[in-house]
Amino acid sequence: MNHIYLDHAASTPVHPEVAEAMLAVMKGQVGNASSIHAFGREAKRTVNAARDTVALALGCGPDELIFTAGGTESDNLALFGVSSALKDQGRHIITTAIEHHAVMHSCERLEQQGFEVTYLPVDRYGQVHIEQLEQAIRPDTILISVMYGNNEIGTLQPIQALGELAREKGILFHVDAVQAFGAIPFAAKDLPVDLMSISSHKINGPQGVGALYVRRGTLIEPLLYGGNQERKRRAGTENLAGLAGFAKAAELASAEMEERTRRDEELRKALLDGLAREIGQDRFHVNGHPSEHLPHILNISFPEMGTETMLMNLDMEGIAVASGSACTSGSLEPSHVLEAMKLPEQFLRSAIRFSFGLGNTTEEITQVSQKVGTILTRVRNRR
Template identity: 80%
Template sequence: MRSVYLDHAASTPVHPEAMEAMLRVMRGQVGNASSIHAFGREAKRTVNAARDTLAAALGCGPDELVFTAGGTESDNLALFGAAAARSHKGRHIITTAIEHHAVLHTCQKLEDNGYQVTYLPVDTYGQVHPEQVAEAITPETILISVMYGNNEVGTLQPIEQIGNLARERGILFHVDAVQAFGAVPFKVKDLPVDLLSVSSHKINGPQGVGALFVRRGISIEPLLFGGLQERKRRAGTENMAGLAGFAKAAEIASCKTVKRRDSEEELRKELIAALEREIGTERFRINGHPTEHLPHILNVSFPECGTETMLMNLDMEGIAVASGSACTSGSLEPSHVLEAMHLPENVLRSAIRFSFGLGNTREDMTYCAEKVGTILNRLRNRR
């Protein structure tokens, strides 16, 4: 049976060059980067080289990066760290209703700790408007957190406008760029952003490695204690092999971002065209912004077939996709993102996320559309 992986927004295959970079470290290095002997100094050089490479890819200074264990920790460190460092100035935070749970759950915990959080609504395309942000700001506002591109529907947010607004008011601005890094071209130095989260396994690097950009001059309180690593901002022995793989993946991604964007946009268009041929436009609906979207994410609802049914049937055909829903107590719950977009119930409960990347072809898109058609026709014939 043919196997097609269309869940790159969840995790990407490791690039062969990133894998080789990791293997070189695992085979040839044993030192701790905090040790002062020769083995430790060699380890430190590996960590520093990874930091330099990632900084070049992001467009920031090496001293502005904090290595973490992934996007979730980066988001947590940004929000908890900035809130603690600025609590003397105020205790109000602004975010959106469609953020990743790494941000939403952190905000809920901050509320438990006495902070006030405003969760901004979005339009039917999943986009927040700068005017809403402006209206939500109070004299107590210390932090705004808005994702670059949504992980479920792919909608891009007006980051520059919101960032400029935050900068004018003297408010810190955090951006979760986990899905955007490597998918759309940007340099942090050109953005009005103070904190920005990225993750290795979304750009064909290893899992369990990430980074937080902290603009020079911005203070954050650490989450982890026990060592002086990362300029006292994140204690813990560095994951040398993971960082080497992350750096190589970032280097490749930064050089090929435009090419990757164009390629994945073509795959996205091909899947839409194939679905139109196989099942007709009246049998599916695309969720998200029609033009302002990440190239590698396509969220589609098939109203005559529930999410779980389509998900399982595609899996049996060898096609891996995602529901865009959280699995709670063994049952699929509606996506908080789609709920925030106020989509009709039949659209909300029939959404599937297709996401593309390394190794996918136009033929994969055709095959996928054909299988969707087969599944829908089979279900229709049973009625």
């Protein structure tokens, strides 16, 4: 069976050059970056080089980057770190109703600790409106957290405008850019953003490595205590091979972004055109913003068939897709993102996320649209 992987929003395949960079470290280095002998100094150079490379790709200073174990830890560090540091100044946080669960569940935990959280609604395309943010701001608001590009529907948020408002009000602004980093061009230093989360395994790097950008002067308390790593902001021995791989992935993502965007948009169009040809435009619905979206994420509802049934049928055909966030796939509950968009029940319970990336071809996409057509025809004939 020919397997087709269309779940790059969950995790991407490791780029061959990334694997080579990691293997070179695993085979050639044994030191701890905190040790003062020659082996330790060599390890420290690996960490510093990785920090320089990732910072360059993100558009920030190396000293503004905290390495973490991935996007979830980065989100947690941003929310809990800022809340702890600023709790005497206020206990109100603003986020949106469509954030990743790393932010949503962190906010729920902060509510249990005595903080108040406002969850901004979104429109039918999944976008936040700045007027609603302005209305939600209070004198005791200390942090606003908004995802750059949604991991389920791909919709982009007006980060520039939201950040400018936050800065005008003197409120820290955190952006979960895990899906956006490497997919669309931006530089952290040019945005009105104080904290930004990114992850390696969304850009063809290894799993278990990420980073949090913290603008100079931003107050933040650590989550982990122990050694003095990461300027005492995140204790723990550095993952040398993981960081080397993250750096190489970030370097490649920056260099190849234009080509990647062109390819992903081509695959997106090919799938939409193929579905229109195979099943007809009236038998599927695209969820998310029609123009303000990440190029590699496409969320589609097939009202004739429930999400789980379509997932199972596609998997049997060797096609890997998702029902939404990788952290909640397998759950029979409807997506909180689609619910917040107030989609009709028929779209809510039949949504499939296709996400493109390294290795995908237009020939594969043609096969996928044909398979979807076959599956839906099979269901129709059973009725």
